[in-house]
Amino acid sequence: MSLVTSLIMRQMRVPIIILIMGYAIAMLGMVITPGIDDQGNPWHMSFFDAFYFVSYTATTIGFGEIPYSLSNAQRTWALITIYLTVIAWFYSLGKIISLVQDPMFREALKENQFSQQLSRIPDTFILICGFGETGHELAKALTERNIHTVIIEENDRIIQTLPLEDFPLVIPGFKGDACDPEKLIQAGLQNKKCAAVIAVTASDETNLKIAVISKLLHPDICVVCRSELEEYESNMFSFGTDFVVNPFETFANIFAMAMHSPALHLLYDWLTGVPDADLLTSPIYVQEGHWVICGFGRFGRGLYKQLLKSNVQVTIIDPSEEKREAFLSRPENKSNDFIIGTGFDAHTLTVAGITEAVGLISGTDNDTNNLSIIMTARELNPELFIIARHNKKSNEKLFEATKANIIMQPSEIIARKIRTLLVSPLMIAFLNKARNQDPTWANITISRIIGALGESVPSIWTLQINEKEARALCQVLRLGRVIRVGNLLQNPRQREKQLAAVPLMLKRNQKLLLMPTNDIAIKSGDQILFCGTPSALRSMQWSQNDLHSLNYIMTYEDTPDSYIWRKAHLFLKRNERRNRPRQKRHLMK
Amino acid sequence: MNREKVVFSFFMIMALTLNFGFFTGEVDNPNHHNVYELFAVIIVNLIATVLKFGDRSQMGAMLLATSLVALVQLISASIVWAYVVNIQGSVMTADTMSTIISLSGGAMIANFISVILLIIETSMMRH
Numbered sequence: 001m002s003l004v005t006s007l008i009m010r011q012m013r014v015p016i017i018i019l020i021m022g023y024a025i026a027m028l029g030m031v032i033t034p035g036i037d038d039q040g041n042p043w044h045m046s047f048f049d050a051f052y053f054v055s056y057t058a059t060t061i062g063f064g065e066i067p068y069s070l071s072n073a074q075r076t077w078a079l080i081t082i083y084l085t086v087i088a089w090f091y092s093l094g095k096i097i098s099l100v101q102d103p104m105f106r107e108a109l110k111e112n113q114f115s116q117q118l119s120r121i122p123d124t125f126i127l128i129c130g131f132g133e134t135g136h137e138l139a140k141a142l143t144e145r146n147i148h149t150v151i152i153e154e155n156d157r158i159i160q161t162l163p164l165e166d167f168p169l170v171i172p173g174f175k176g177d178a179c180d181p182e183k184l185i186q187a188g189l190q191n192k193k194c195a196a197v198i199a200v201t202a203s204d205e206t207n208l209k210i211a212v213i214s215k216l217l218h219p220d221i222c223v224v225c226r227s228e229l230e231e232y233e234s235n236m237f238s239f240g241t242d243f244v245v246n247p248f249e250t251f252a253n254i255f256a257m258a259m260h261s262p263a264l265h266l267l268y269d270w271l272t273g274v275p276d277a278d279l280l281t282s283p284i285y286v287q288e289g290h291w292v293i294c295g296f297g298r299f300g301r302g303l304y305k306q307l308l309k310s311n312v313q314v315t316i317i318d319p320s321e322e323k324r325e326a327f328l329s330r331p332e333n334k335s336n337d338f339i340i341g342t343g344f345d346a347h348t349l350t351v352a353g354i355t356e357a358v359g360l361i362s363g364t365d366n367d368t369n370n371l372s373i374i375m376t377a378r379e380l381n382p383e384l385f386i387i388a389r390h391n392k393k394s395n396e397k398l399f400e401a402t403k404a405n406i407i408m409q410p411s412e413i414i415a416r417k418i419r420t421l422l423v424s425p426l427m428i429a430f431l432n433k434a435r436n437q438d439p440t441w442a443n444i445t446i447s448r449i450i451g452a453l454g455e456s457v458p459s460i461w462t463l464q465i466n467e468k469e470a471r472a473l474c475q476v477l478r479l480g481r482v483i484r485v486g487n488l489l490q491n492p493r494q495r496e497k498q499l500a501a502v503p504l505m506l507k508r509n510q511k512l513l514l515m516p517t518n519d520i521a522i523k524s525g526d527q528i529l530f531c532g533t534p535s536a537l538r539s540m541q542w543s544q545n546d547l548h549s550l551n552y553i554m555t556y557e558d559t560p561d562s563y564i565w566r567k568a569h570l571f572l573k574r575n576e577r578r579n580r581p582r583q584k585r586h587l588m589k
Numbered sequence: 590m591n592r593e594k595v596v597f598s599f600f601m602i603m604a605l606t607l608n609f610g611f612f613t614g615e616v617d618n619p620n621h622h623n624v625y626e627l628f629a630v631i632i633v634n635l636i637a638t639v640l641k642f643g644d645r646s647q648m649g650a651m652l653l654a655t656s657l658v659a660l661v662q663l664i665s666a667s668i669v670w671a672y673v674v675n676i677q678g679s680v681m682t683a684d685t686m687s688t689i690i691s692l693s694g695g696a697m698i699a700n701f702i703s704v705i706l707l708i709i710e711t712s713m714m715r716h
Contacts, residue, residue: 009643016639024632028625047628047667048675 004108008099015092022088026054026081035071043068053078058085110175111186117172121148124193126422129178129210130201131158133393134226137415138198143169145423150194152178152187179209181217189218196222198418204232211241224421226414228298245417247410252302254413255387255406257435259286259310263442268431270449271504271531272420273457287385288312290357294343294373295364296323299389299408303361308332315352317343344372349380359385362404367395374402424460426529430505433514445515449531452502458531463488463544465526470544476554477524479568483554485528486518492542492549499539501532547572593640598707600637601652604659605700607633612697616690617683624670627693631663634696637703648710655703662696 030050037043045053049067056063057078070078099105118125125148128135139149151173153159162173176183178201188194197214199207207225214223224243227233236244258265262285288311293300296318307314315337316327324338341348343364354360354377362373370388377384388404390396399407420427434442449458467474477483485506491497506516507527513520516528530540543549551572607630614621638660641653666689673685 003645006643006645011643013639013642016642017636020632020635020639024628028628031625031628046671046675047624048671 002108002112004104008102008105011099012096015095018088019092022085023051023054023058026058026077026085027051029077030054030074030081033071033074033077035068035074037068045074054081054085057081058089060086114172114174114187117170118150118188118191118193120170121150121172121193124148124195125150125188125191126196126198127152127184127188127194129153129184129197129199130206131155131162131173132200132202133411134200134414134418135198137411138200138418139171140167141415141419142422143167143171147423150174150188152176152183154178179206179213181213184210184213185217189214189221194218194221196224196422198224198422200226200414200418204229208232208236211236212239215239215241222422224418228410243418243421245414245421247408247413248298248302250413250417251299251408251410252306255286255303256306256309258406259306261439261442262286263439263446264434264437267434267442267446267449270457271427271431271460272416287358289359290315290353291359291361292317292343292349292352292354292357292377293361293363294318295362295369295389296320296327296338297363297365299363299365300361303363303387315339315357317341317348317352342369344369344376346376346380349373349377354380354384357381357384359387361387361389363387363389365389365391367391367398371395371398371402374404378402424462424529426462426505426507426527427460429507429512430514430529433505433512437514448515449502452498453500453531453533456533458502459534459537460529460531461537463528463530463540465522465524465528472547472550473522473544474524475547476550476568477522479571480564481554481568482521484518485516485520485522487553488522488528488540488543489518490543490553492539492546492553495553499532499536501530501536501540503528503530505529547575594711597637597640597652598711600633600640601656601700601703601707604630604633604637604656605697605704608659608663608693608697608700612690612693617687619681619683619686622686622690627663627667627670627689630693630696631660631667634660634663634700648706652703652706655699655706659696659699659703662692662699666692666696 027047027050030045030053031047032044035043035045053066058081126142127150128139129152131139131151131153135151135153139151142149146169148169149171151159151162151171153173153175154177156175159173159175162171174183174187176187178184178187178199189197197210197218199210199214201207201210204227207227211223211225214221222242223240224245225236225241227236227244227246228248233244233246254265254268257268290313291307292315293304293307294317296304296316300316300318304314304316313336317339318324319340319342321340324340327333327338337352339348339352341351343349343352343362360374360377362370362377364370364373367390370390374386374388377386386402386404387406387408388399388402390399390407390409393409393411396409399409434445463470465473465477473483485503489499489501489503491499503516504514505528506513506520506522507529508523508525522528530537532540543553607626611622611626611630634656638653638656641649641656644650644653669685669689669692670681673679674681
């Protein structure tokens with residue numbers, strides 16, 4: 001029993017005792033007072049009659065004088081009964097109702113409900129601190145992949161509207177300050193089922209605190225942090241935060257990818273996107289020439305560093321004098337210009353050479369300014385390639401209307417990165433390795449994926465060859481059979497057909513192999529990263545875990561008369577008979 | 590002096606004494622057992638139970654449990670009484686009376702345990 005509940009119970013003592021006393025006095029009086037029955041004989045109410053009479057009188061129902069009409073003495077007592085018990089009832093009822101409506105009590109009830117929801121989560125969950133735009137996108141993406149999430153958020157209204165939103169899984173929401181260790185523990189930080197903590201509140205300092213608390217109280221947990229400032233980032237890494245995601249750095253890297261290899265950028269876009277969305281994006285070609293950067297904050301600087309690596313001329317527009325001096329004092333910036341100004345007036349833009357420029361980066365931290373810069377620049381030079389920084393989600397429609405070539409939205413970028421980190425950790429390794437390949441490699445990979453899957457964003461999954469996730473595969477591998485990557489891609493319903501999936505990478509003992517070919521034999525302990533359609537995933541799970549389907553896939557290629565396979569065959573048959581007697585006939589074919 | 594404990598002890602001991610008064614006499618003789626006494630036992634027991642609501646200590650929870658047991662026994666006794674006399678409409682017989690008395694005897698043991706617990710609690714107090 002919680003403290004609040006017992007406090008409420010304690011406060012209910014007085015009203016209940018008043019009620020009991022009222023009833024007791026009224027009943028006793030009714031029993032003692034003499035009455036007359038219908039034949040004129042003296043008569044006393046029994047306790048049963050008295051309880052009945054007092055019950056309907058006290059609750060103001062008033063059935064009348066039952067069983068016989070009352071004597072005057074009884075009526076006198078009935079008067080006392082009415083005033084005594086009705087008042088006692090109203091007092092007690094009012095008191096009890098007000099106690100139940102007590103905000104403290106309701107909060108206790110809510111916490112109780114939260115811990116019940118938490119205990120109902122079957123496997124592991126991810127604790128998201130802060131339910132802003134990033135938290136929202138993450139919760140959506142994770143629950144869509146059947147990963148349970150729990151939210152801790154300070155804003156009461158957000159927690160209250162949580163059940164109204166349409167998530168595929170129930171998301172328990174806890175109201176509280178995530179900086180408070182007590183609240184974090186209540187939200188499930190020390191719960192055995194808690195697999196990861198994601199700190200995506202708006203403030204870097206809060207995120208830092210959450211990371212410290214999580215690492216101290218639950219050291220083996222995976223902690224992912226959002227950070228926009230470098231000093232916080234290094235601080236977070238210093239005590240073992242697993243991943244720190246900086247939206248500006250991430251975007252700058254994506255931008256660099258787009259600049260150097262458009263095909264790789266496209267591949268990245270697909271593989272980290274939300275499954276089942278249409279593949280509308282065509283490759284982005286960043287041109288070389290003159291670029292104008294408006295706003296030289298974290299965003300502008302990150303992109304400038306990437307632009308420096310290519311052969312481009314850059315002009316920067318920023319209102320800060322200090323930044324200009326710092327910029328001009330560096331030797332590597334010699335060939336580039338820095339103009340003091342805001343950039344949303346045509347004059348500054350013209351001075352910066354917007355009419356001859358090929359690209360514009362509108363990177364201030366104010367959405368209205370960014371929109372204004374884009375519109376002015378478009379008027380001066382309709383051919384511009386525009387990169388827009390989009391700060392607030394509510395302005396999404398406006399930014400779409402500007403038709404900027406790349407729109408950078410911090411919360412979306414962070415959500416995408418964290419989602420990839422948590423859902424398919426191998427994907428990060430894959431993308432890092434892919435970055436070192438030559439551009440034609442990306443083109444070939446893209447055409448292979450399109451050939452196998454068609455044009456929709458693929459699902460990504462990792463096949464772990466172990467007892468838990470691929471029971472049948474392991475069983476057969478232990479018997480010494482050879483299973484190749486190509487076998488996994490066969491359809492367990494019709495083995496001549498291929499599943500709509502492409503193996504992207506094979507991981508074996510820390511060694512990574514990009515795009516494994518179909519003839520590679522798999523071993524127990526391997527991890528294979530696949531992309532494909534959701535139905536291909538389901539079929540593949542079937543052949544991994546069901547000996548029957550695996551048997552069906554494997555038999556046409558190899559002769560079943562070798563010694564080991566004969567034994568395996570017998571073994572499988574025995575197993576089948578034990579497990580699925582109904583499908584025995586099907587097995588024989 | 591803890592007033593809460595004194596008030597509770599009053600009701601608890603009162604419940605035991607009243608119960609004893611109702612219980613004594615020949616077990617099957619209705620003349621030896623007064624209905625008013627049963628009523629008083631039930632009321633006093635009810636109050637004693639309610640007085641232990643929301644007590645988070647181990648002893649408090651034990652006392653709540655014992656007085657709830659007594660209450661269940663006594664209310665069953667009164668239901669037996671009301672059933673036989675008011676619903677069946679028959680006269681109180683020796684059979685029924687002995688049932689009621691044995692139920693109240695059970696309640697008395699529960700009350701007795703409560704009082705023992707009370708004594709233990711009091712003697713454990715340091716001052």
